[in-house]
Amino acid sequence: MSVLPPVRRDRVIAQMPPCFSKEAALHTKEEFHPKVKTACQEQKTGTVGFKISKVIVVGDLAVGKTCLINRFCKDTFDKNYKATIGVDFEMERFEVLGVPFSLQLWDTAGQERFKCIASTYYRGAQAIIIVFDLTDVSSLSHARQWLEDAMKENDPSSVLLFLVGTKKDLSSPGQYSQIEEDAVRLSEEIKAEYWAVSALSGEGVREFFFRVASLTFEANVLAELEKSGSRRIGEVVKITSNSSNTKTTSKKKHPNCCQ
Amino acid sequence: MALQTAEEIAEQMEESEDILEHDVQVSPAEEMPGDGPVEEESEQLFLPWDRFSAWLHCICVVGFDLELGQAVEVIYPHHSKLTEKEKTSICYLSFPDSNSGCLGDTQFCFRFRQASNIQPSLGCFLDRCDRDAPVCLKRDQGHFYGYVYFRQVRDKSLKRGYFQKSLVLISKLPYVTFFHSLLKLLAPEYFEKQEPCLEAACNDIDRWPTPTPGKILNLPIMGVVMKLRIPTCYDKPGTSQLVQSTPGDSLVSIVLPTIHEVDLFRCFYPVFFHIQMLWELVLLGESLVVMAPSPSDSSDTVLALVSCLSPLRYCSDFRPYFTIHDSEFKEYTTRTQAPPSVILGVTNPFFAKTLQHWPHIIRIGDMKQTGEVAKQMKVKKLKNLKTLDSKPGVYSAYKPFLNKDEDIIKQLQKGVQQKRPSAAQNAILRRYFLELTQSFIIPLERYVASLMPLQKTISPWKSPPQLRPFLQEEFMKTLEKAGPQLTSRLKGDWIGLYRQFLKSPNFDGWFRNRRKEMMQKLEALHLEALCEEDLQLRIQKHTEVETVDLVLKLKDKLTKAENEQLPVRAGTLTKLQTHIESIILSLPEDLQGILHKPATL
Numbered sequence: 105m106s107v108l109p110p111v112r113r114d115r116v117i118a119q120m121p122p123c124f125s126k127e128a129a130l131h132t133k134e135e136f137h138p139k140v141k142t143a144c145q146e147q148k149t150g151t152v153g154f155k156i157s158k159v160i161v162v163g164d165l166a167v168g169k170t171c172l173i174n175r176f177c178k179d180t181f182d183k184n185y186k187a188t189i190g191v192d193f194e195m196e197r198f199e200v201l202g203v204p205f206s207l208q209l210w211d212t213a214g215q216e217r218f219k220c221i222a223s224t225y226y227r228g229a230q231a232i233i234i235v236f237d238l239t240d241v242s243s244l245s246h247a248r249q250w251l252e253d254a255m256k257e258n259d260p261s262s263v264l265l266f267l268v269g270t271k272k273d274l275s276s277p278g279q280y281s282q283i284e285e286d287a288v289r290l291s292e293e294i295k296a297e298y299w300a301v302s303a304l305s306g307e308g309v310r311e312f313f314f315r316v317a318s319l320t321f322e323a324n325v326l327a328e329l330e331k332s333g334s335r336r337i338g339e340v341v342k343i344t345s346n347s348s349n350t351k352t353t354s355k356k357k358h359p360n361c362c363q
Numbered sequence: 364m365a366l367q368t369a370e371e372i373a374e375q376m377e378e379s380e381d382i383l384e385h386d387v388q389v390s391p392a393e394e395m396p397g398d399g400p401v402e403e404e405s406e407q408l409f410l411p412w413d414r415f416s417a418w419l420h421c422i423c424v425v426g427f428d429l430e431l432g433q434a435v436e437v438i439y440p441h442h443s444k445l446t447e448k449e450k451t452s453i454c455y456l457s458f459p460d461s462n463s464g465c466l467g468d469t470q471f472c473f474r475f476r477q478a479s480n481i482q483p484s485l486g487c488f489l490d491r492c493d494r495d496a497p498v499c500l501k502r503d504q505g506h507f508y509g510y511v512y513f514r515q516v517r518d519k520s521l522k523r524g525y526f527q528k529s530l531v532l533i534s535k536l537p538y539v540t541f542f543h544s545l546l547k548l549l550a551p552e553y554f555e556k557q558e559p560c561l562e563a564a565c566n567d568i569d570r571w572p573t574p575t576p577g578k579i580l581n582l583p584i585m586g587v588v589m590k591l592r593i594p595t596c597y598d599k600p601g602t603s604q605l606v607q608s609t610p611g612d613s614l615v616s617i618v619l620p621t622i623h624e625v626d627l628f629r630c631f632y633p634v635f636f637h638i639q640m641l642w643e644l645v646l647l648g649e650s651l652v653v654m655a656p657s658p659s660d661s662s663d664t665v666l667a668l669v670s671c672l673s674p675l676r677y678c679s680d681f682r683p684y685f686t687i688h689d690s691e692f693k694e695y696t697t698r699t700q701a702p703p704s705v706i707l708g709v710t711n712p713f714f715a716k717t718l719q720h721w722p723h724i725i726r727i728g729d730m731k732q733t734g735e736v737a738k739q740m741k742v743k744k745l746k747n748l749k750t751l752d753s754k755p756g757v758y759s760a761y762k763p764f765l766n767k768d769e770d771i772i773k774q775l776q777k778g779v780q781q782k783r784p785s786a787a788q789n790a791i792l793r794r795y796f797l798e799l800t801q802s803f804i805i806p807l808e809r810y811v812a813s814l815m816p817l818q819k820t821i822s823p824w825k826s827p828p829q830l831r832p833f834l835q836e837e838f839m840k841t842l843e844k845a846g847p848q849l850t851s852r853l854k855g856d857w858i859g860l861y862r863q864f865l866k867s868p869n870f871d872g873w874f875r876n877r878r879k880e881m882m883q884k885l886e887a888l889h890l891e892a893l894c895e896e897d898l899q900l901r902i903q904k905h906t907e908v909e910t911v912d913l914v915l916k917l918k919d920k921l922t923k924a925e926n927e928q929l930p931v932r933a934g935t936l937t938k939l940q941t942h943i944e945s946i947i948l949s950l951p952e953d954l955q956g957i958l959h960k961p962a963t964l
Contacts, residue, residue, distance in 0.1 A: 156588075158615035190563025193570065193583035208588055208615060213563075221560045224552050225586035228615045 111199040121314045128291035128298035140325045144201035156206045157320040162250045163235035164243040165214035168270040171303040176313045188213040200321040226257040231264040231320045238269040265296035272302040415569040425457040425529040439561045446478040455688035457529040460711045471658035473509045473684040495576040497596045498676040502535040510542035512550035541622035548585045591619040600674045628788035630667035637757045648679045648867040650702035655727040658684045661708030671796045678872030681706040728755035765855035771795050802851035810838045827889040887929040894938045
């Protein structure tokens, strides 16, 4: 058995965290979906399998994708700019409604040079975070293109979208309200949830990622409940060490996601 | 006696260790060094590419140039060093060497001698990783492995009409299943998207945790996360410890149940009537050649042969795929000497002639034509081995020492009839080999453990006691009461098998390793005993010269303990350091200055 250390206390989610703006939210309910709550309650003892969701972070060069992630995952902020080569990766572990849940955060490079390989990294995402710079209108205008590219590799019906403005600390109030208006409008159009944060001060960062974790978890459990019908979630595969079916499932499933 | 399960055997092995512990307080597996803080420290010390080099030496792209033939087109990272000789080897070994179809994508593996001795900057850290790995999974000291993904497809836009290219991972780690899975993710992307893909992949790899045995490792690559666990030498043989996550995760996360085990049943299927004899041949380090129709068949079969001895390490050279261009070609094929103790996998028909004089030859037909198997029950006579058109089978004049185990053959045959999944057949076969090897090795383990001196003979003021020598006849006597008959119901000439084994490179390698472990344990116990002494009291009774001598000796021991990672109890080394410090402080000031200088600089 692999024994993972317990989830950090400040990564435990028991309540649905609030959205940032009611006008541009994926939903505004204050609670987790009742079905999700029941499913988690009933099987608190660990039959709900170990869950993972893949999240990709895209957006223009130097809008602060890596900084956003570093603020949340490592609680650090580096003023120096270091371009991401290819892609960065962080795994963040949560406990949502008593169930262990991990977010794979794929932080892709904004550089043109790596655009050709980006599609490889986009596959199988359950959430897409499109990042723009609140002080740079052009980065917002590119958001749609980033979304299109990322969507090519994914199933639009099952992906959650987030549009996040960064560098809130740098924008003047006038500039901020103007760009926010545009961002909220875009969010409504593409059905994304809008957030504005500052990785420098940390404002909104934790709240944002908690929201991402909660909504992807909720969607993940709902999808599995739907798929398994009457079966209880997590029962699909027994935890066995070297049985043959573990091998075949992981091998067999994989090619599907690459096509 | 009923056939015991692997677990029971493992338990017995543990029990025999317990007995040993009781006598002399020795157990190599006593404590897994818990090194939380140390590790975090060293994590900070990694330079760019250090993490990458812990996994791979480099990645090569080998293409076909109309004028030059095979050529290494790209080496990544660009600063990686390979000698010209190594590059030549990689070139030839990365392509099929006979005109066997191989259309489409093919994966195989090769192994070649390292020409230069490049030490990675984190060598000492890697040694520590290696210490906890099972013998079969340690870094290969004098060789590199090459893991190949070869693509050959029609392409009318090219002059030859074919696109032919190999992506090759060069590493010292024998994690064949892992690297093949990695290549499956990486190579198709590379062929499509070229260099940025390699750059990004290498960057991914350079952020991986180091290959530390026993930990669950999450390795992000090309948009998915590979999850695996490198076994440790403390694991119970025959068990796997990785937890499978929910199936939905397989889209973003690939769980590898094993990093190194090949599908034994699939590999041995063409010759499965002879598996027990093949096990003997490998155990005794006999010269063996596998003639196969493709590099993947050849490398799979050679790796299966080598791994059927597990947990014992096959100590002679083996080449999963060997070509006529290999730098050891002359050395290995010469007729002026007896064939060397090696296992070669070949595909070029030319070898049928070159290696005609070899004592044991396995011919494997096209793996896809599996219907024929049932007929090849007899070992074929060597003189019947003509060149190209010989039938698949095992050609040898060897008389096995042990009687044939008909049960395993029947069990496997039944599986074939009932269409049992290959994975289940593989598990049965793997367990069979494990039990066979363990039954064979337990008496040796037990005897060698008895060569350890008793704890009470360790005195801090004398050199550590010596191990008693290994006496063949003494060992043979132990077999009467505690031989393999305790754990195996197989009859036959076990004594003869042991006599032959004791002459083989596999015994030599195994014994050296055991001996080294035991001597290190003795050193460690000696060191612990020293730490418990009142050194202040002792130096009061001695002259200054003797005290200085003591300090120098202790410093020497400390350095050795650190370098060799002696299995000492936690805190021992710090304690020793404190002892040294306090002795130095009790000496006159001028001497203190001299002795404080670190001896290692």
